[in-house]
Amino acid sequence: MSTPSARKVVVTGIGLALPGVAKYGDLLGPLPVEGGLDPATGLRGREMRHKDRASRLALRAAESALHHAGLTDDKATFTGVADATTVVVSTNLGNVDSVCEATDTIARTGVRGLSPLGLPQTSSNVIAGWVAIRYGLRGPNLTVCNGTTSGLDALAWARNLIVAGRAEAAVVVGVEPANEVATRLLGEQSTDAAVAIVLESADEAASRGARPRATIGGYARTRDLAAALTSAGVTEKRSVGLWLVDEAGAGAGQLLAATRRIDLESQLGPLSGALGILQCAAAAAHLERDATGNVLATAGGPRHDAAAALLLTP
Structure with a gap:
């Protein structure tokens, strides 16, 4: 499956929430380096309450990417065209801990034991939903859960939405949490990792003076x-x-x-x-x-x- 190429799509913003990587230039190696996300402090705050770990990681990365793209003001309010901005998230294990916790609760106490605050975290699209809610983004909103190719597939889907005219910009997030459930499923220690990329049509980026990267x-x-x-x-x-x-x-x-x-x-x-x-x-x-x-x-x-x-x- 190849994507169409009638409309040029460019990267204008990058944000990371990843231990051992302080800035995206560090990715060219060697890794890890000093700095990067400290989960003990970086995932705290009022806006992080009642959210699963993957959503909190994604919000940190999206905040940095939108700032890097010049799409937020000094109060971290989105300044782009909300109706024309899509959110595409790639995750394979993102909220599996929340799903397992809910099923364990049902097994022990029945559905009456579920918390109304925790139940939304069991939605497969919860991460993309939180990013959209935080910045008021009202374009298409979806999650790709496609195994090892998932991140590249998410970038292609976001590009397709822009090429097709369904959006002018996209916040594309790849996120996986480090927790006991993910580690058991992987058979090895999982990694706290979140990265966000802002994609825009080249024309839209040029119209606001954004730098294509x-x-x-x-x-x-x-x-x-x-x-x-x-x-x-x-x-x-x-x-x-x-x-x-x-x-x-x-x-x-x-x-x-x-x-x-x-x-x-x-x-x-x-x-x-x-x-x-x-x-x-x-x-x-x-x-x-x-x-x-x-x-x-x-x-x-x-x-x-x-x-x-x-x-x-x-």
Whole structure:
């Protein structure tokens, strides 16, 4: 599946809530570094009350991304076009702790034991909902829960909404929480990770004087990584200066063998639905340095049901 390309879509804002990463330029390595999110203090505050951990992480990242894009004022109030701004969230384990807590409560005491304050956290779209409510965003609102390709898929869905004229801007969030439930499901220590990317049509960004930090290029999701690269438009004539990979891409030695590679999960731990969007942030950091070549982000491969590839250009 390839996305249309009639309307250029650019990255104008990036925000992180991630321990061991102080700024998105740090993603080019080595990691971790001093700084970044301190969950003990960074997830507190009045606006964080009665929200699941993943939603609190997402709100922190979205706040930074919107500020970086110049879409909030000094009171953190959204200043863009709310009716034309969409929220797309990628998460695979986001609120699973809330769902498990609710089912455990029902098993012990029945439905009367459920808290009215906690029940909204069991919605599969709760994270996207909280981001939209916080900033009054009234465009399309959805969550992508699509396994290892989820983050790249979310960026493609947001781009499609802008290309189709359903939105002028998108807040795309990738988030996964560190908690006992997520760790049991993964079979290893989970990672607190949230990253938000603001996408806009190039015309909209230019009209308000926003700085484009990267352009979303070709995208494809197929069953095979090599086929995904071809469908996304990766060719010998379209040079790739940086390849952001996961474990599957890191092992694909015969593909783009001369390209520099960065595997963020090998340095930061499991990222799941946050991976693709964190790759987009790293791509923007690379392109902002006037580095040569485009940036390729891939996820998935033989051990998964699909592979996705996204090409980012200056």
